[in-house]
Amino acid sequence: xxxxxxxxxxxxxxxxxxxxxxxxxxxxxxxxxxxxxxxxxxxxxxxxxxxxxxxxxxxxxxxxxxxxxxxxxxxxxxxxxxxxxxxxxxxxxxxxxxxxxxxxxxxxxxxxxxxxxxxxxxxxxxxxxxxxxxxxxxxxxxxxxxxxxxxxxxxxxxxxxxxxxxxxxxxxxxxxxxxxxxxxxxxxxxxxxxxxxxxxxxxxxxxxxxxxxxxxxxxxxxxxxxxxxxxxxxxxxxxxxxxxxxxxxxxxxxxxxxxxxxxxxxxxxxxxx
Numbered sequence: 001x002x003x004x005x006x007x008x009x010x011x012x013x014x015x016x017x018x019x020x021x022x023x024x025x026x027x028x029x030x031x032x033x034x035x036x037x038x039x040x041x042x043x044x045x046x047x048x049x050x051x052x053x054x055x056x057x058x059x060x061x062x063x064x065x066x067x068x069x070x071x072x073x074x075x076x077x078x079x080x081x082x083x084x085x086x087x088x089x090x091x092x093x094x095x096x097x098x099x100x101x102x103x104x105x106x107x108x109x110x111x112x113x114x115x116x117x118x119x120x121x122x123x124x125x126x127x128x129x130x131x132x133x134x135x136x137x138x139x140x141x142x143x144x145x146x147x148x149x150x151x152x153x154x155x156x157x158x159x160x161x162x163x164x165x166x167x168x169x170x171x172x173x174x175x176x177x178x179x180x181x182x183x184x185x186x187x188x189x190x191x192x193x194x195x196x197x198x199x200x201x202x203x204x205x206x207x208x209x210x211x212x213x214x215x216x217x218x219x220x221x222x223x224x225x226x227x228x229x230x231x232x233x234x235x236x237x238x239x240x241x242x243x244x245x246x247x248x249x250x251x252x253x254x255x256x257x258x259x260x261x262x263x264x265x266x267x268x269x270x271x272x273x
Contacts, residue, residue, distance in 0.1 A: 026060070033057040043083045082129055082146045085120065092117045097157040098133065101150040114155060115142065116165040122201070134165045141172045176222050180229065180245035184215040188239040195239060198232045216243070226251070 024032075035041065036054055045053070091098055101111045116134040118141075123130060129146040157165075184195055192215060196206070203220040217240075221229055230251055233240060242248045260266065 029057055029060045030063050033060050034063045037062070040081045043086070044081045046086070084146055084149055084152065085129060088117060088120055088131055088146070088152065091152075091154050092119070094154070095157075095162055097136075097155040097162070098152055099155050100133070100144075100152045102144050103148045103150065109150070113137070116157070116162060116169070118166070118169050120146075132169075134169050136165065139168070141169055173222065178221050178226075178245065178247065180219045180221055180248050181243045182217045182219065182233070182240050183243045184217070184240055185238065186213045189213060189215065191239060195236060198236055199229075202229070230255075 032053065036045075036050060036057070041050060096117070098115055098117050100113050100115060101109065102113070103109050114136045116136065117131060118134060119132040121130045121132060121143075122128070131142075131144050131146055131149065133142050133144065134140075135142050182199075184192060188195070196204075196217070199217060199219055202225070205218045207216045207218070208214070209216070219229065226247060230248065233242065233248070233252065234255070242252060
């Protein structure tokens with residue numbers, strides 16, 4: 001099982017991704033067929049795409065939710081999918097400019113602002129979608145909650161203007177970006193898929209040293225994502241350790257020192273023992 005998981009997750013999957021092949025299991029097909037019945041599926045997919053998926057999955061069985069799950073009292077459900085997402089994705093793919101009206105924290109409305117949409121990002125912590133876009137007038141990179149966007153429409157841009165804006169966006173993001181290298185303790189190689197899943201929302205590269213049987217994950221982090229990465233590292237516990245990133249090392253040391261202090265333990269007393 002250990003050997004199979006190593007080969008399957010690292011070598012086979014990476015090669016399939018390079019060839020543009022996507023593997024799905026029967027359970028995933030059943031899950032997708034069930035999710036297509038959810039009301040938000042009408043917003044998530046165009047009518048043609050949704051009908052095509054339903055036709056492809058005609059032979060698959062739906063998951064019998066009532067047999068496996070019992071729903072009890074819960075808080076108000078937060079809608080993960082937003083109707084504007086499909087329109088925003090299309091504008092990004094078409095390399096179009098935008099005219100956007102949105103609200104900020106104090107409720108003030110910024111109307112008819114011109115910009116270039118760059119990327120849609122989902123915050124796993126806040127469970128919300130954000131639009132990253134370049135404000136043409138202020139010449140700054142903006143991060144706007146999609147739920148705060150009132151209206152957005154395409155605005156054709158000259159190719160040179162779009163490329164110049166895109167270059168500025170990349171330059172700003174590069175300044176904010178930091179790289180961290182996280183090593184998987186070899187004893188936990190069999191849990192590699194779980195560890196990689198914890199960092200699935202980040203740009204990353206995986207290296208494997210066959211001599212030491214060690215996996216090393218290199219993650220690209222923007223300035224405001226550091227705390228989320230730290231929460232994942234703490235969640236994984238002794239399975240991983242930070243080998244490169246002064247910021248992450250310092251924050252992990254601070255958290256560990258404070259945790260030990262609650263029990264009257266100091267680093268010097270650990271050395272003495």
